[in-house]
Amino acid sequence: MRFASLGSGSAGNALLVERGSTCLMLDCGFGLRETATRLQRLERSPGCITGILVTHEHGDHVGGVFRFARKYAVPVWLTHGTWVATGESHVGLDLRIIDSHHALSIGELEVQPFPVPHDAHEPVQYVFSGAIRRLGVLTDAGEVTPHIREMLSACDGLVLECNHDARMLAQSIYPASLKRRIASRYGHLENSVAAELLGSIDCSRLQHLVAAHLSERNNLPELVTAAIAGVLGCAEAWIGVARSDTGFGWRCLN
Template sequence: MKFASLGSGSEGNALIISGTSGTTTTTVMLDCGFGIRETERRLTRIGKLPQDINGIVVTHEHQDHVGGVFKFARRHGIPVWLTYGTFQAVGEEACKGVQLHFCRDSEALAIGDLSLMPYTVPHDAREPVQYVAGDGRRKLGVLTDAGQSTGHLVQALGGCDALVLECNHDRQMLADSAYPPSLKRRIGGDYGHLANDTSAEILAALDKQKLKTVIGAHLSLKNNTPELARAALSGALGAHPGEIRIACQEDGFDWIAIA
């Protein structure tokens, strides 16, 4: 297995996961918050074409995650997996002409050589989920767009070989920001986004026996810094901050193999 990011942040998100078994390769896109041409451009950067994508899996209906999903899927004939709550929030009209598959918490879905397990997270969306992807030997856990830790998500992410973990904001930077009070409450609330310290607490609570790779993701451009995110995660891992990678909005990150 390997994975790469086309971009991570409030302006657009897309994570590419690829698994190979024998002579076959399966590649899925987790969310697509970019327009068609921009998605194609970013795919080219990591050596992929739209026809290489076997499926798009959606976490929730916010535009930075779902904004390009259905247009891209319709253009290139790619099936889409999402929860029924997300479908209701997006609306039937937006999904026309796209092959849809519904998924739900704790029921694994199979796409070619990959298996993806959805798990519910606390976020201000209709039926939000995140995913653990595996190929039968290795597991990649993904957690963004959650406001707090839960026993359910900690259990779901235990035993992963690699982890993409939201570090959206530093609490003091958010408090001192020019954001209106209502937006500060939303972001910092129980159904908003993960602060650095909460992400570190989640990481500390996980079964990390197999964990070798951690990526900090979905950083706020105004209310966080890569240095603060790295410091929080490295503290929970007992690692040097330089060992923690950070996904950025413009470039995401290039392919990372899960050994």
């Protein structure tokens, strides 16, 4: 199993998870042409995509999903709340409603959704499994719940939101209402909260850790890697950081 990112941040998000002939895209916040360009960078084309999984209805995650699905005739898996919130019709789409607690099999991958606290209608994140390897993904969550800890423990790979630094957010030019939303329990994970999560779960199998969904205005990669390295006791250079423009390249779970 391997994974890569087309981009991660407020401008758009998309992650690829691949095993054998199955290649799933998690979210798609880019237009058709931009998505194709970013896929090409990863030596993939739209025709390689088996289907799309959606986390929630915010535009940076779902903005390109339905146009892509229509054009390339791929199924889309999403919660009922997310579907209702998008207002998207079934016409021309293969939409498959999922339960946020029930696993599903898609080709050569097992996919386990799990609910997260975020300011959306029925948001989920996912754990992908192939053979004995597990990839956990957590972005767009305002706080860490016991269930999140359970889901992400003993993963071989993690893509983990490190959205903002508390001090930078407090000192930013954002309106007070936006600062409260970001820092709330339905907002986004702060660096130290993400680090605390890692310190509270089993990371003994971790081969890859990539920090994702960094705020371009309220965070810095060096703040993220310092916070995480201090908890894991690893070199800062070992920690990957997803970029908004290029995401990150393929990483294999062996």
